[in-house]
Amino acid sequence: MSSTMKKYNKTRWQDFSFQETRIIERGQRKLHDWIAIFPNGREIRFNVSCFEKEYLKLEKMNVFIIDDDDLSFIQSTKKNEDAPVNMMSFEPFMIGRKKHFYVRAINTGNPIEFGPMVYSRKVFTDEILQIIPLLMKQQNTPLADSDRRLETYKNKWKSGGEHLFTAIELNEFEEVLNDFDIDKSQITIVSDITHYWSSIQIIEQNQAFATTITPNGMAVVEPSHAAYMHFISLVCGVNWNSDAVKGKMIHFQQVMNRIIDEYREMKKNVMVSDGNVKIPDSDVDSFIGEKEKKIEINKLLESAKKREEILRKRKLDKKNKSGSEPSGSGVKTVTPEAVGQNKPVPSEREIEPEKKKPMQSKLIQTSPDECDHCLKSNRVRDEVKKELEATKNKLKQLEEKAQQVDELERVLNENKKKIVKLESExxxxxSLDKKASRVDELEKILEQRHKEIEELKLQNTKLTEENYDIRQMEGNAYEDMKLMEVDLRNLKAERRKLLESNKLLTESTDQLAEKVVQLEAQMECGKKETQSQQETPERDRIIKELEATSMRVLIQNQEQTKEIQNLLEKLKMSKQ
Incomplete structure (x- = not known):
């Protein structure tokens, strides 16, 4: 999606500094036990601060920040004993409501080759990877199954070890949010109070390094602090008078070189688990002891090879001098094959069977030189035998120790498997407890639904009865409507008659008016006074009669019109 098409690029998150935040200490400044109040009055804390001690002993925990609205929501919707279980992940806080997310920013130092240390604010990538899908789901733009961007960032932020945790700077975090087009107003950046406290304790309590907590509950330190702690462990924490160190500085140097190589290969923007920054004396001693064992074994093997070479040379010299084995000696020499195969070296003179004679036979006399040679051979053979036996004993002891180590490793692996199995169980x-609690909730909901269904059935019965009454009323209204239509027709007929009579009256009125005009004309023409006096009362009488008749007709017309209008309104109401 291009930047022009993105909707939330211009949104901004909230960011409160330590000066704006009021911190309430609970206990002796524990890593997880604190409450902070923002200028807008909102309280925040770690979710694990609400857990009992048995929950804090879990190896795997999800640590994040909640506010007072989140806490009130969980307490109102869940039972008290189930509240910690529902506070171990973000999802329960998002059921039927929108959650505000808080991301911790760690103020860390980045050492450079020249000049003072540069400080920056960083956030854990594990927390970012966790909240991005939730933020997108909350703004109704969930991640598609085919979207691989989250996996790409996960591979990019690999730390390179289980004891290392990646943290990126805020500007990179903002770029990631823009890449996913996330509404940043859903987020508040919170300065890491745990790291701030432990930084103060470096000065106040002479603590060695500043600590904070990862999103999975691990205590970690900055790489510079970890390197300093390694220096304390390897230099200040080693007993220089111990036998493991005296005269063996070359081995000790190998330990330091190994640690230095680890820091050279370490990626930037990582935090180190604080359980991995101290090397006790026993670890140094065991490392040096392993080196000594390897050197001792190599020396024994070299000495055995040298002895084999000496024996081989002596055998060749003997063959060159005598050409064959002297008679009567019967001593077998040690061959390289016998030494290599760990065969026992004969210690007694063996007389060949064909040279054995009875006691009466003539004895073969040997020369003094031959006897001296035999004695020397026996002496060398005994020395070689003793050295080989000593070598065998040492090798046997080493093999037994190796077997013990293998056995311990096997037991350790079995215990690890058992631990993993127990953790999975x-x-x-x-999950079963959650499902059981969910089943209980569903059963309660089902009971409520049954009650609602029964109420709806009763309401349906009442409505059916009311519907029957309404239909009866409709039937009666239909009959009334027919009667009213008949009355309406009669009224219309009467109205026509009245109109006709009105027309006749109008005509008679016109005639009378003409007569009046004529009378007035006659009066104007100056007829006799007597005649005018006689006609004037008659004229007045006629006018009064006409007025009375017109009034009666008008009243009757108005009454008929009202009746007709009432009937029309009743017809309309009955049709509706």
Whole structure:
């Protein structure tokens, strides 16, 4: 999606500094136990601050910040004993409501080759990867199954070790939010109070390094603090008078070189688990001991090879001098094959069977030189035998130790497997508990639905009865409407008659008016006074009669019109 098409690029998150935030300490400045109040009055805390001690012993925890609205929502919707279970993830806080998200920013130092240390604010990538899908779902733009951007960022932010945790700067975090087109007003940046406290304790309590908590509950430190702690462990924390160190600085140097190589290969923008920054004396001693064992074994193997070479040379010299084995000696020499195969070296003189004679036979006399040679051979053979036996014993001891180590490793692996199995069973039990609680909730909901269904049935019955009454009323109204239509027709007929009579009256009125005009004309023409006096009362009488007749007709017309209008309104109402 291009920048021109993105909707939320110009949105901004809230960011409160330490000076704007009021911190309430609970206990002795524990890593997780604090409350902070923003200028707008909103309270925040870690979700794990609401857990009991047994929950805090879990190896895997999801640590994030909640506010007072989140806490009130969980307490109102869940039972008190189930509240911690529902506070271990974001999802329960988003059921039927919109949640505001809080991201911790760690104020860390970035050492450079020249000049003072540069400080920046960083956020954990594990927390970013966790909240991005939730933010997009909350703004009704969920991630598509085919969208691989989240996986790409996950691979990009790999730390390179289980004890390392990646943290990126705020400007990179903002770029990621813009890439996903996320409404940043859903987020508030919170300065990491845990890291701030432990930084103060470096000065106040002479603590070695500043600590904070990762989103999965691990205590971590900055790489510069970890390197300083390694220096304390390797230099200040080693017993220089111990036998493991005296005269063995080359091995100790190898330990330091190994640590230095680890820091050289370490990626930037990582935090180190604080359980991985101290090397006790026993670790150094064991490392040096392993080196010594390897050197001792190499020396023994070299000495065995040298002895084999000496024996081989002596055998060749003997063959060159005598050409064959002297008679009567019967001593077998040690061959390289015998030494290599760990065969026992004969210690007694063996007389060949064909040279054995009875006691009466003539004895073969040997020369003094031959006897001296035999004695020297026996002496060398005994020395070689002793050295080989000592070598065998040492090798046997080393093999036994190696077997013990293998056995311990096997037991350790079995214990790890058992622990993993127990953890998985514990997770299953938790999920079962969640499912059981969910089943109880569903049963309650089902009971409520049954009650609602019964109420609806009663309402339906009442409505059916009312509908029957309404139909009866409609039937009666239909009959009344027919009668009213008949009355209306009669009224219309009467109205026509009245109109006709009115017309006749109008005509008679016109005639009378003409007569009046004529009378007035006669009066104007100056007829006799007597005649005018006689006609004037008659004229007045006629005018009064006409006025009375017109009034009666008008009243009757108005009454008929009102009746007709009432009937029309009744017809309309009955049709509706």
């Amino acid at each position: 514990a997770e299953k039990m938790k």
